[in-house]
Amino acid sequence: MSTPTAPGPRSPLTPVSDRGRWRRLGCAIAFEWTKLAGVRSTLWLLATGTLxxxxxxxxxxxxxxASGVNGYDTATPAPWIAAQNISFTQVAILLVAxxxxxxxxxxxxxxxxxxSVPSRGSVLLAKAAVLAGGSAVTGAALVLLGTVSAAAVAAEYGTYTGAQLGHAVLGTAISLxxxxxxxxxxxxxxxxxxxxILTLVVILFALSSVLPIFGQAWLTDLVAYLPGSAAGALVTNASxxxxxxxxxxxxxxWAVAGLSAGYLALRSRDT
Amino acid sequence: MIEIDGLSKCFGKARAVDDLTVTIRPGLVTGFLGPNGAGKSTTMRMILGLDRPSAGRAHIDGHRYEELADPLRTVGAVLDARAGHPGQSARSHLLGVARSNGLARNRVTDVLETVGLEDVAAKRIGTFSLGMTQRLGIARALLGDPSVLLLDEPVNGLDPDGVLWIRGVMRTLAAEGRTVLVSSHLLSEMQDTADHLVIISRGRLVADESMSALLARRSAGAATVRSPHGPALATVLENAGMSVTIGADSVLQVTGADLDVIGTLAFDHGHRVDELTFRRPSLEEVYFDLTGAELEYTGRPIRTAVVAA
Structure with a gap:
């Protein structure tokens, strides 16, 4: 820390022009990206997810x-192994969000x-854009990495087609x-x-086991419409x-409902 | 210029800010004073669009804060020390804020130099002392070269050097024609810094005038009189309708008359006067005079509890 000076001559500011709505959203996105990339916890969580x-x-x-060698029919395309595995490792990515x-x-x-960005809608849209983009890219990269890893050890019991790989990568990116x-x-x-975190765990993981306990058919049917079930269907190409x-x-x-709730809360509450 | 018109804020039944109307003019340092809980911070947050007013409005250069396209080019605010992610470096923090308003990257270096933080720019904010954090807040407020500045208790946690520096910053910014609104509970600090005072108590406006006018208005007829015949002179002055209190060494504090009237009375009654001075009130006296009866959280004398056996 050095001796502060009085506010001296200032560098010229960029001219106030072309400050359209889209350009401002772009600025808000750059802001959010700088914050997300500028803290160590993001890197730690991504490293953990990769590991x-x-x-x-x-x-x-x-x-x-091992099961295949012992005569069990457990051959699974390597991309599916990787994608199923993501349902656990996604926790690291969701924590970033x-x-x-x-x-x-x-x-x-x-x-x-x-x-800096008084428009609550712009703040949320910018955060959503950065997090969705970051999660999609990370998810796709992790599925590729997982596929290569799984294929290396599973050998002929993990053979896969390019279409299977493409589906797993795309499905994971979108679902994340x-x-x-x-x-x-x-x-x-x-x-x-x-x-x-508690709410997320309940919605993503716990409810699918809890709802059938009540024995009500409509509650059990509801499980299929939980985000975890939808993400699973999206990733594994199941019918x-x-x-x-x-x-x-x-x-x-689910995403739109969550974001809408957040928007209403951000708009109506004092900060 | 900040125009506040009928601004109110209710938290449940409590009125934190009650029908506040005041204009903060450019080119001056305006001190914003009031006891704890008087509504200073709430008012500032409403000006900045962080709290929603229950009634009324606050305009900055004719616009609500939310309407400003790149608000940091118009308004700089230092609210509280905690304003950035502790894991982010000072430079990264300022860079993000600059990007949010499309400000040139070199502004970050500029403001870091202005506040004297360029040597620690790569350090994480979480490792900063309170004084450094306050400087970072000033740096952030100056990023957009704004015409309006709001500072909420900016000297909190600053060492004497820092206090002196921030006083200079505020004076300089006002001299450049900017609007500077600064809240503080340190009255002596305000007495040295502010040109104009806005005082609120329980959310209501109790004073809105220049520092000199405020002190002059309250100082009429306050005099200190020292005389070897103190008690006798006191009786003379009281008989003339003045209010007199006798202090240590028979020094009289007299209110209700000008110096020449007191001097004439003493002369006429043959009392020698060793000192006859105009007593300038401190801002504290004026402040307590204006707000004292309405203190939100008035302390009570501590009594020893008697525990029944």
């Missing part, structure tokens, strides 16, 4: 091969954000992008980290309970 992906793919691939908003409330930087937006929406609504198009619609519905 889990490789480790999981190696483990499942090795298991598939959660922290992107809840850490702002914890640190008070949400005020800096809203002072939409689930990240859902996480962002819940985080914006609840504002605190613990509550948001049960519905095809990829319906899965995309269900998951997008």
């Amino acid at each position: 889990l992906t490789v480790a999981g793919a190696l483990l499942i691939g090795a298991s598939a091969r 959660v922290f992107a908003v809840t850490s702002e409330y914890a640190s008070g930087s949400i005020r800096t954000t809203l002072l 992008a939409l689930t990240s937006i859902l996480a962002l929406g819940i985080g914006t609504t609840l504002r605190n980290t613990a509550g948001t 049960e309970p519905y095809g990829p198009a319906a899965a995309l619609a269900v998951l997008a519905g």
Whole structure:
């Protein structure tokens, strides 16, 4: 720290021109990206996710091969192994999305954000764009990495086609992008980290086991429309309970609902 | 210029800000004073669009904050010390804020130099002392070269050097024709810095005038009189309708008359006067005079609890 000076001659500011709506959204996105990339926790979480992906793919691939060698029919295309594995490693990516908003409330930087970008809609859209884009790219990369890892150990018990790989990569990218937006929406609504993670775990993982316990048919049917089920259908190309198009619609519905709740909360609450 | 018109904020039944109307003019440092809980921070947050007013409006250069296209080019604000992710470096933090308003990258270096943080720009904000964090807040507020500045308790946590520096910054910014609104609970700090004072208590406006006018208005007839015949002179002055209190060494504090009237009375009654001075009130006295009866959280004397056996 050196001696401060009086506010001296200032560098010229960029001229105030062409400040259209889209350009401003672009500025907001650059802001969000700088924040997300500028903190170490993001890198740590991505490193953890990568490690889990490789480790999981190696483990499942090795298991598939061992069972196959022993005469069981467990051959699974390597991309599917990788994609199924993502359902656990996605937690690391979703935490990035959660922290992107809840850490702002914890640190008070949400005020800096809203002072810089007063339009609540722009703030949320910018965050959603950065998180969805980042999650999609990361998810695609992790599926590729997982596929290579699993294929290496599973050998002939993990053979796959290019179409299978393409589907797993695309399905994972889309499902992670939409689930990240859902996480962002819940985080914006609840504002605190613990509550948001708990809610996400309940919606994504716990409810699918809890709802059938009540023995009510309609509750059990509801399980198919939980975001976890939709993400699974989107990734694995299953026709049960519905095809990829319906899965995309269900998951997008969750994302839009979460983001809308977050928008209403951000608009109506004092900061 | 900040125009506040009928601004109110209710939290449940409590009125934090109650029908506040005031204009903060450019070219001056305007001190925003009031007891804790008087509504200063709430008012500032409403000006900045962070809190929604229950009634009324606040305009900055004729616009609501939310209507400003690139708000940081118009308004710079230092609210509280916690304003960035502790894991982000100072430079990265400022760079993000600059990008959000399409500001040139070299502005970040400029403001870091202005506040004297260029040597620690790569350090994470979480490792900063409170004083450094306040400087970072000033840097962030200056990024867009704004015409309006709002500072909420900016000298909090600053060492004497920092206090002196920030006082200079505020004076310079006002001298450049900017609008500077600064809240503080440090009255002596305001007495040295502010040209104009806005005082609120329980969310209501109790004073809106220049520092000199405020002090002059309250100082009429306040005099210190020292005389070897203190008690006798006190009786004379009281008989003439003045209010007199006798302090240590029979020094009289007299209100209700000008110096020449007191001097004449003493002369006429043959009392020697060793000192007859105009007593200038401190901002504290004026402040407590204006707000004292309406303190939100008035302290009570501590009593020893009697525990029944």
